[in-house]
Amino acid sequence: MTRKRRRLHVALLGLLSLGTATALVLTAFEDNLVFFVSPTKIAEEGLEPDRYVRIGGLVEEGSVQQLEGNRVLFRVTDLAHAIPVTYDGILPDLFREGQGVVAQGSIGADGEIFVAREVLARHDENYMPAEVAEALQASGQWRPESGQPPPR
Amino acid sequence: MIPELGHFALILALLVATAQTVVPLWGAHRGNAAWMAVAGPSAVAHLLLVTVSFAALTWAYVVSDFTVVNVVANSHSAKPMLYKITGVWGNHEGSMLLWILILAVFGGAVALFGGNLPPSLKARVIAIQGLIGIGFISFTIFTSNPFERVFPPPLDGQDLNPLLQDPGLAFHPPMLYLGYVGFSVAFAFAIAALLEGKVDAAWARWVRPWTLAAWVFLTGGIALGSWWAYYELGWGGWWFWDPVENVSFMPWLLGTALLHSAIVVEKRDALKVWTILLAILTFSLSLLGTFIVRSGLLTSVHAFASDPERGLYILMMLIFVIGGSLTLFAIRAPTLKPGGLFAPISREGGLVMNNLLLATATATILIGTLYPLILDSLGGGLVTVGPPFFNLTFVPLMLPLVFVMGFGPMMAWKRTDMAGVLGRLKVAAAVALVVGLATLYLQNGGPLLAALALGLAAWLFVAAFTDLAAKTKLFRAPLADSWSRARGLPRSQYGTALAHGGLAIAIAGMVGSTAWKVESISVMQPGETKDVAGYSFTFEGVERLQGPNYLSETASFTVRDGDGAFVAVMTPEKRLYPVANMPTTEAAIHTRWLADLYAVIGDKEERGEGWTVRIYYEPLVPFLWLGSLVMMLGGIVSLSDRRLRVGAPRQAKTRVPAGPAVQPAE
Numbered sequence: 027m028t029r030k031r032r033r034l035h036v037a038l039l040g041l042l043s044l045g046t047a048t049a050l051v052l053t054a055f056e057d058n059l060v061f062f063v064s065p066t067k068i069a070e071e072g073l074e075p076d077r078y079v080r081i082g083g084l085v086e087e088g089s090v091q092q093l094e095g096n097r098v099l100f101r102v103t104d105l106a107h108a109i110p111v112t113y114d115g116i117l118p119d120l121f122r123e124g125q126g127v128v129a130q131g132s133i134g135a136d137g138e139i140f141v142a143r144e145v146l147a148r149h150d151e152n153y154m155p156a157e158v159a160e161a162l163q164a165s166g167q168w169r170p171e172s173g174q175p176p177p178r
Numbered sequence: 179m180i181p182e183l184g185h186f187a188l189i190l191a192l193l194v195a196t197a198q199t200v201v202p203l204w205g206a207h208r209g210n211a212a213w214m215a216v217a218g219p220s221a222v223a224h225l226l227l228v229t230v231s232f233a234a235l236t237w238a239y240v241v242s243d244f245t246v247v248n249v250v251a252n253s254h255s256a257k258p259m260l261y262k263i264t265g266v267w268g269n270h271e272g273s274m275l276l277w278i279l280i281l282a283v284f285g286g287a288v289a290l291f292g293g294n295l296p297p298s299l300k301a302r303v304i305a306i307q308g309l310i311g312i313g314f315i316s317f318t319i320f321t322s323n324p325f326e327r328v329f330p331p332p333l334d335g336q337d338l339n340p341l342l343q344d345p346g347l348a349f350h351p352p353m354l355y356l357g358y359v360g361f362s363v364a365f366a367f368a369i370a371a372l373l374e375g376k377v378d379a380a381w382a383r384w385v386r387p388w389t390l391a392a393w394v395f396l397t398g399g400i401a402l403g404s405w406w407a408y409y410e411l412g413w414g415g416w417w418f419w420d421p422v423e424n425v426s427f428m429p430w431l432l433g434t435a436l437l438h439s440a441i442v443v444e445k446r447d448a449l450k451v452w453t454i455l456l457a458i459l460t461f462s463l464s465l466l467g468t469f470i471v472r473s474g475l476l477t478s479v480h481a482f483a484s485d486p487e488r489g490l491y492i493l494m495m496l497i498f499v500i501g502g503s504l505t506l507f508a509i510r511a512p513t514l515k516p517g518g519l520f521a522p523i524s525r526e527g528g529l530v531m532n533n534l535l536l537a538t539a540t541a542t543i544l545i546g547t548l549y550p551l552i553l554d555s556l557g558g559g560l561v562t563v564g565p566p567f568f569n570l571t572f573v574p575l576m577l578p579l580v581f582v583m584g585f586g587p588m589m590a591w592k593r594t595d596m597a598g599v600l601g602r603l604k605v606a607a608a609v610a611l612v613v614g615l616a617t618l619y620l621q622n623g624g625p626l627l628a629a630l631a632l633g634l635a636a637w638l639f640v641a642a643f644t645d646l647a648a649k650t651k652l653f654r655a656p657l658a659d660s661w662s663r664a665r666g667l668p669r670s671q672y673g674t675a676l677a678h679g680g681l682a683i684a685i686a687g688m689v690g691s692t693a694w695k696v697e698s699i700s701v702m703q704p705g706e707t708k709d710v711a712g713y714s715f716t717f718e719g720v721e722r723l724q725g726p727n728y729l730s731e732t733a734s735f736t737v738r739d740g741d742g743a744f745v746a747v748m749t750p751e752k753r754l755y756p757v758a759n760m761p762t763t764e765a766a767i768h769t770r771w772l773a774d775l776y777a778v779i780g781d782k783e784e785r786g787e788g789w790t791v792r793i794y795y796e797p798l799v800p801f802l803w804l805g806s807l808v809m810m811l812g813g814i815v816s817l818s819d820r821r822l823r824v825g826a827p828r829q830a831k832t833r834v835p836a837g838p839a840v841q842p843a844e
Contacts, residue, residue: 039530
């Protein structure tokens, strides 16, 4: 085994693993990128059912309703538009009316209500999820005096 | 007065660090022994000054000095003493100071224990440590001064984020930082070697203990973080492929690769350039980890309030460190002489496999973690890369790695008789097959991957100890003979077996908790009983209690097993910390060793007496923590190896001869 041959072997192995990695990344990306959409965008352009997305905004004041079992219905707003969301499960500790929230899921069969599979609020009172800040900025409702500066 | 003293000490430390960088580097360049000798004492002075500074901040927390902004923002007079102290690093400014302290400790350790290093190498290593120190100390002084005062002082503080008031998280940052910063030593050695233009077996011997120590701490830090997420967040999960988790995991993966490639440099004088590159990249990822968490660049479920204005400074520092070191690498690496040859099927070949797979896995995680950031900055919209992405890319790369790990340590250097190696692993293969098939049978058509992974874990576990048994001739020679062989075996061999075995245990935990977790969410009325995974949970009701600095709603569940025998009373809580006005969830976990029972309460029904209750049956989760501990133990045992403790020989020529009969360590 000469130095050159060894180098060739290592280079081939390296290329092989690089190729495997690229193939893995590309196939995994195809189904697992979750895009963020704002309530305004959904209101204006609609959202095809079964498309898994992430929405963000504020929980509209007075919109949280307990349904049967542990189902909850609330509205997520970017202060321009709001969309109704249902969720089955325990809401995070920092889920509150008027506070930022991010939900992952898709529009239900009725084409109206967003069915969340995951609801996230953050660990910190003062922290505004970037998506929420983005949604508020996009809808022109961002008021810097009312809170922290947007994180980006 | 004391905070000013701390601030002043930190400024002095910056000056000392500058001297520690400039003078020895120049001295090493000119071959001036007196200038090089400045390195040691200045590193010690650096350490002392930073210690004074850190002690001053700690003191301000202990006595609740509310004239200091940092204390006001993160402490409260009613907080338990433990959390007053851990509050020091529970915030951005303090954690930066902790980083600086740990960096100074490592720099001082090289100065004090690096007596047998050649003077120019030692001077350069300490100088590079000083350079990193300059970056961090100036960052802290100019953008995140923890000693800032406030006037008039408020009556009381705003309290530490209650989620951080927890023993698991109290010690998570120091452990993680010990790991991150530990890799700075390997980085400094790599840069010094590039400047010297020389990498040999002795160099690898000096680098290995530092890398190993950093690896042990990082393993512990990641495990602690994962454990905290498991019991504190109340989601019943222990790993979320969250950006903050990923950035700590990437240096761990590359650090593991570095640990193994340094062995090849030490034993065979090969893979030198690659090892240098790994050392640079590992520390670069550690820096990236520290800063991504601190700058709020990536959104994350674990993100705490962070200040984007520091981002620019951070970015410049990253560019300087990573860009500078890679440029130096590009210029100097070709001058390093390539080393020994080996056949593809050999110990070296196995370790190359290890490195390729670990590096590839790191790359896929890096892509998944940074992709949202890149896409957003290109105006491509906001996206999230979810756990399925990482499971789909990471797991397929790890399966072959675990397979190779089984026989890797048994292969001989240079070239190996593969049939002979596999012949010794008949038992391991049989056990793996039995475990895999039994799993497949028991889970009755469950995920195939789970059976495969569990089989591989069994393979790895048995193989790790088969290696030891073979080397001590257990059951083949008289027991006394085996015993004396066992005592003669280098400790690093036990370290390898333990670390590999520990990983096997941890994998079993990962597989079990992912594949066979049982989850039940429901509204339960007091007195109601629910069956989950063969256990019955009776909801006894909720009590209101008062904690030291919180209010609690404590539920109680009586748990019985399938035969109706009493198992435990579990008391999950919902707490409200009035000062921070923040609720938290405290999960109740009862471990059955082979599985955990896990209960969380949500909210009370608006009308009625029922509560939302989440109960999990978490199979094999305790194995995760056990496996991590065994892995750390492996690292520590290996660290205590005589070879790493006594001075390494100056010349590369004194290599242990390779061959199947006298297999060197690892």
